[in-house]
Amino acid sequence: MSANEIRASASLASIFALRMLGMFLILPVFAVHAKGLPGGNNATLVGLAMGIYGLTQSVGQIPYGVASDRYGRKRVIIIGLILFALGSFIAATANDIVWMIVGRAVQGAGAISAAITAFIADATREEHRTKAMAMVGGSIGLTFAVSLVAAPVLYKWIGMGGIFALTGILSIAAIFVVLYVVPDVPMVVAKRQPFSAVLANRELLRLDFGVFALHLMQMAMFVVMPSALVQYAGLPVAEHWKIYLPVVLASFILMLPPVFIGEKRGKMKQVFMAAIILMLIVQAGMWLFLSQSNSRWMILVLLLLVYFVAFNILEASQPSLVSRLAPPAAKGAALGVYNTLQALGLFCGGALGGWLKQHAGPSSVFILGSGLAVAWLIIASGMKNLPRRGSAPATAL
Numbered sequence: 001m002s003a004n005e006i007r008a009s010a011s012l013a014s015i016f017a018l019r020m021l022g023m024f025l026i027l028p029v030f031a032v033h034a035k036g037l038p039g040g041n042n043a044t045l046v047g048l049a050m051g052i053y054g055l056t057q058s059v060g061q062i063p064y065g066v067a068s069d070r071y072g073r074k075r076v077i078i079i080g081l082i083l084f085a086l087g088s089f090i091a092a093t094a095n096d097i098v099w100m101i102v103g104r105a106v107q108g109a110g111a112i113s114a115a116i117t118a119f120i121a122d123a124t125r126e127e128h129r130t131k132a133m134a135m136v137g138g139s140i141g142l143t144f145a146v147s148l149v150a151a152p153v154l155y156k157w158i159g160m161g162g163i164f165a166l167t168g169i170l171s172i173a174a175i176f177v178v179l180y181v182v183p184d185v186p187m188v189v190a191k192r193q194p195f196s197a198v199l200a201n202r203e204l205l206r207l208d209f210g211v212f213a214l215h216l217m218q219m220a221m222f223v224v225m226p227s228a229l230v231q232y233a234g235l236p237v238a239e240h241w242k243i244y245l246p247v248v249l250a251s252f253i254l255m256l257p258p259v260f261i262g263e264k265r266g267k268m269k270q271v272f273m274a275a276i277i278l279m280l281i282v283q284a285g286m287w288l289f290l291s292q293s294n295s296r297w298m299i300l301v302l303l304l305l306v307y308f309v310a311f312n313i314l315e316a317s318q319p320s321l322v323s324r325l326a327p328p329a330a331k332g333a334a335l336g337v338y339n340t341l342q343a344l345g346l347f348c349g350g351a352l353g354g355w356l357k358q359h360a361g362p363s364s365v366f367i368l369g370s371g372l373a374v375a376w377l378i379i380a381s382g383m384k385n386l387p388r389r390g391s392a393p394a395t396a397l
Contacts, residue, residue: 004183008123009132011182015077015174016116017139018167019084023053023107023346024147025163027222028244029155032230032237039097047223047354049101053108054219054346060111061343065336068115073122077178080112081171088168092161103164110171113339117319121335123185140315144218145248145308149241156238198334203325206383207318208338210276212345213376214314217283217369219349221307224362228290233297243301251308259313269383272317276377278310283369290363325384 030050034040060080068076084107091103117136124132154163198204229240262271285303319338326334356364 004185005124005132007181008183008185009120009135011177012116012120012123013132013135013139015081015177015182016113016136017143018170018174019080019110019112020140020143021147021167021170024144025151025154025167026050026160027219028148028151028226028240029160029163029237031223031226033155033160034097034100037097037100038095042097043223043354043358044351045097045101045354047350047352047357049097049104049350050223050354051219051347051350052101053104054215054343054348054350056105056108057111057113057343058340058347060109061114061340062336064111065114065118068118073115073119074178074182074184076115077112077119078175080110080115081175081178082110083107084110084112085168085171088164088171092164092168094161108343111339111343113342114336117335117339119182119185123183136319144311144315145244145252148244148248152238152240152244198326198337201325201334202382203384204322204334204337206379207322207325208341209379210314210376211318211338212341212348213372214279214311214318215342215345216349216352217279217372218311219346220353220356220365220369221286221349223350223353223357224286224290224365225304228300228362229297232300243304247301247305248308251305251312254305254309255312255316259317268317268321271313272321272383273377273380275310275313276373276380278306279314280370280373280377282307282310283366283373287363287366287370290361290366 027050031046034046034049039045064076064080087103087105087107087109089103090106091100094100094103120132120136151163154166158166226237226240229235229243230237233243235242258271258274262268282303285299285306289299289303319335322334322338352368353365356368
C-alpha cells in the first residue's frame with residue numbers, strides 16, 4: 001500500500017472505530033448504572049436505550065451512503081459526526097431513562113459507516129482494498145476490546161455522564177481528522193448496477209445475516225453480562241476490567257494464528273465456520289451456566305475467552321469478505337446493506353435482550369443466541385471458500 005492509502009485507511013478506520021466506541025463503552029456498565037435512573041428498573045427500557053442506537057443507525061446507512069455519492073464523502077461524514085456529538089451530550093446530561101434513549105437515538109443518527117467504507121474504496125487500489133477493509137474490521141474488534149477494559153475504569157473516574165461527554169468531545173476531534181488528516185481523493189465512478197443485484201447475491205446475503213446475528217448476540221449478551229459478573233464473580237462494576245483485560249488480550253493472541261493460516265492456505269471458510277461453532281458453544285454454555293444455582297465464576301471467564309476469540313475472528317473477517325465478494329460496481333450498495341444489518345442487529349439485540357431478561361429471565365437471552373448461531377451455521381455452510389489472493393476464482397462448496 002502507498003503512503004496515501006495507508007494514511008486514508010488508518011484515519012478512516014479510526015473514525016469508524018470512534019463511532020463504535022460510542023456504543024461499546026456503555027456495554028459493560030450501562031445495565032448496572034441504569035438501575036439508579038428513574039425508569040431504569042425496567043429491563044425492556046434499558047435494553048431499548050442500549051439498542052436504539054442501532055435502530056437509528058440502520059435507518060440512516062443507505063441514505064447516508066447515497067448522499068455521500070452525490071454531495072461528497074467528507075461532507076456527509078462531518079454531518080454524521082456532529083449528530084453523534086450532539087447525541088453524546090444529550091445522553092451525558094440525561095436524568096432519566098427516557099432522555100437516555102433520546103440521546104442514544106440521536107447518537108445513532110450519525111450513520112456514517114457506509115460513507116466511510118465507500119471513501120476507503122475510493123482511496124485504495126483494488127489489490128489493496130481487502131487490507132483496508134480488514135483494518136476497519138480489526139478496528140471494530142479492537143475498539144470493543146478496549147471498551148470492555150476501559151469502561152469500568154472510566155465509569156469509576158468520571159461516571160456515565162463523563163463517558164458520554166468524552167465520546168462527544170472525541171467526535172468533535174474526529175471532525176478535524178476528517179478535514180486535515182484524511183486525504184482528498186477523487187470519488188470512484190463506476191457503471192451503476194441495479195440494487196437488486198446486491199439483494200440477489202446469495203454470498204452477500206449470508207454475510208448480511210451473519211453480521212446481524214453476531215451483533216444481536218453481542219448486544220443481548222451484554223444486557224446480562226455486567227449483572228452476571230457482579231453476582232457470580234463478586235466484582236463491582238468498577239473492577240470488571242480485572243476479568244476483561246486478561247481475557248481480551250488472550251483472545252487477540254489466540255485469534256491470530258487461525259486467521260493467518262486461513263488466509264495463507266485459502267481455508268477462510270473453515271476458519272469462519274469454526275468461529276461460528278465457537279459462538280454456538282458460548283451461547284449454549286452461558287444458558288447452562290445461568291440455569292445452575294451453584295455455577296463457578298471461572299467457567300464464566302472461560303466462556304468469555306472463547307466468545308472473544310470467535311467474535312474477533314468474525315468481526316475482522318466479514319467486512320473483508322464483503323469487499324471481495326461484492327460486484328465491483330456495487331461495492332457501496334453492498335456495504336450499505338451490510339452496515340444496515342449490523343445496526344439492526346445491535347438494536348434487536350438490545351431490545352430483545354432487555355425484554356427477555358425482564359419477562360423470561362437472563363438465561364432465555366442465550367436460548368435466543370443459540371438458535372441464531374444454529375441458523376447462522378446452516379446458512380454459512382454453503383458459502384464460497386475464497387482462495388488465496390491471486391489464485392483461481394472462488395467456488396461454492
